[in-house]
Amino acid sequence: MNAQEPTGHEAGTRERILRAAFQLFHEQGYHATGVATILREAGVNPGSMYHAFPGKETLLEHVLEYALELLGPAVMDPVEAAAADPVERVFALMAQYRAGMVLAGCRMGCPIGNLALEVSDNHPEARELIHRNFAAWAARVRGWLDAADDRLPRGLDRERLARFVLTVMEGGLMQARAAGGLAPFDEAVAQLRDYFDALESRARAEVRRRAPRRRAPRGAQPPARRAPNTRPNKEAR
Amino acid sequence: MNAQEPTGHEAGTRERILRAAFQLFHEQGYHATGVATILREAGVNPGSMYHAFPGKETLLEHVLEYALELLGPAVMDPVEAAAADPVERVFALMAQYRAGMVLAGCRMGCPIGNLALEVSDNHPEARELIHRNFAAWAARVRGWLDAADDRLPRGLDRERLARFVLTVMEGGLMQARAAGGLAPFDEAVAQLRDYFDALESRARAEVRRRAPRRRAPRGAQPPARRAPNTRPNKEAR
DNA sequence: ACACCAGTTGAACGATCGTTCAACCTCGTT
DNA sequence: AACGAGGTTGAACGATCGTTCAACTGGTGT
Numbered sequence A, B: 001m002n003a004q005e006p007t008g009h010e011a012g013t014r015e016r017i018l019r020a021a022f023q024l025f026h027e028q029g030y031h032a033t034g035v036a037t038i039l040r041e042a043g044v045n046p047g048s049m050y051h052a053f054p055g056k057e058t059l060l061e062h063v064l065e066y067a068l069e070l071l072g073p074a075v076m077d078p079v080e081a082a083a084a085d086p087v088e089r090v091f092a093l094m095a096q097y098r099a100g101m102v103l104a105g106c107r108m109g110c111p112i113g114n115l116a117l118e119v120s121d122n123h124p125e126a127r128e129l130i131h132r133n134f135a136a137w138a139a140r141v142r143g144w145l146d147a148a149d150d151r152l153p154r155g156l157d158r159e160r161l162a163r164f165v166l167t168v169m170e171g172g173l174m175q176a177r178a179a180g181g182l183a184p185f186d187e188a189v190a191q192l193r194d195y196f197d198a199l200e201s202r203a204r205a206e207v208r209r210r211a212p213r214r215r216a217p218r219g220a221q222p223p224a225r226r227a228p229n230t231r232p233n234k235e236a237r
Numbered sequence C: 001a002c003a004c005c006a007g008t009t010g011a012a013c014g015a016t017c018g019t020t021c022a023a024c025c026t027c028g029t030t
Numbered sequence D: 001a002a003c004g005a006g007g008t009t010g011a012a013c014g015a016t017c018g019t020t021c022a023a024c025t026g027g028t029g030t
Helices: A013-028 A035-042 A045-052 A057-084 A086-103 A110-120 A124-147 A158-179 A185-208 B013-028 B035-042 B046-052 B056-082 B088-101 B111-119 B123-147 B158-179 B183-210
Strands: none
Touching: A013 A035, A013 A045, A013 A057, A013 A110, A013 B046, A035 A045, A045 B035, A045 B088, A057 A110, A057 A124, A086 A124, A086 A158, A086 A185, A110 A158, A110 B013, A110 B088, A110 B111, A110 B158, A124 A158, A124 B046, A158 A185, A158 B111, A158 B158, A158 B183, A185 B035, A185 B046, A185 B158, A185 B183, B013 B035, B013 B046, B013 B056, B013 B111, B035 B046, B056 B111, B056 B123, B088 B183, B111 B123, B111 B158, B158 B183
């Protein structure tokens, strides 16, 4: 498709518009961002933009597709590289969003979450794309939870738990922005950690009940216990 | 201060503007709502509005104060009336927000949460008021959790748990709006219920460890156990 | 040399934005 | 009856909104 990958600072018009719009929508929101600002930031004239995109609404949709493409390489891959343990990856992901908030001075938060509350009601196409972003985010987390299968309770709905992780993160970021500080986010993450500890503890109790006194039942392989203090990253708070 | 309480449909200009603005900000967001729309909905002329409020930004602040005043009588009091058990009040509160979403066709969500992500970055006064709304919300929940003292683990930070409840609700509402359906919200609430069950279970285990075999230690009063299936309201999912 | 066309330019458009203000109405007080 | 104060009226303002379009540029195919 693309002749040369425009990874550097020299990118095509379309890409420059998408980047500028993504950043500005994230910083100020969709309605608060004027087309003129996007054009100035991207160094592009109105005609060029309307040659690439039919209008501002369509631009929003393409920005959301752009965010979906970036989700893996820019968000999830670094987290997987930073933490190997599947459960710790969940909290490394939290730490990464936290770091983004610190860099921005406790502003902005999650670009998708912001747009979700601003435009999803009156814009069906955007709503669908936001939903796809959330779904992709949760699917990646769900993969980690599946990898931690043996440390979680048997009947646990891991898909639901993955979405719950997203729930906690978005809710935590919202309160952090309202408070003007990261304390609410850190506390939400700490509470989530407590919940995960409870889940792992419950799973251990299940195993104990299943194999009560080193008398292994039929076909029960040893549960491959890990060191109890396996927490590579420093806890969020 | 007020000669007669304007509870009925005949209210003063100020009140009508506040109501219309509150509803419209909730439905469409702050930037997407034009002053002209507020005026039309409130049946008021621009001069009158600018006689009551210096401008749109100040109006937003007064709307947030208005929401803070309404939080008790319109949100929390009905929940306390609907459920007596302190923990069930938490989930009755969730059910009330859920009912609001159903009435609105899975739109809108929490008025404060929406504004939190839209304006808190570029509007310090509004940010502070949003923070106060969240704090008041969590304080009320915290009161319930304090009342359930004996059913929760000893060292539990109930203030933090109350904010966590808010976190889960806001995150759940966000995903529900993105999905266009209440399933994500219901699942988030179910997951929160699971967490509360784990907490109550942990508390019971603590009590058991403290009083191992009906041999009460010094100064340990019986923990006043409740019936295990005390769940007056039907669960969210 | 010419046609062609994707892409760019920037002035200009009508609509809507939030806001202003001089005139006006409606009271209670004197 | 005269007055002043609190509140209302609605036309109008400049700024900005998202968008259009005729003219132009640079590169490619023939």
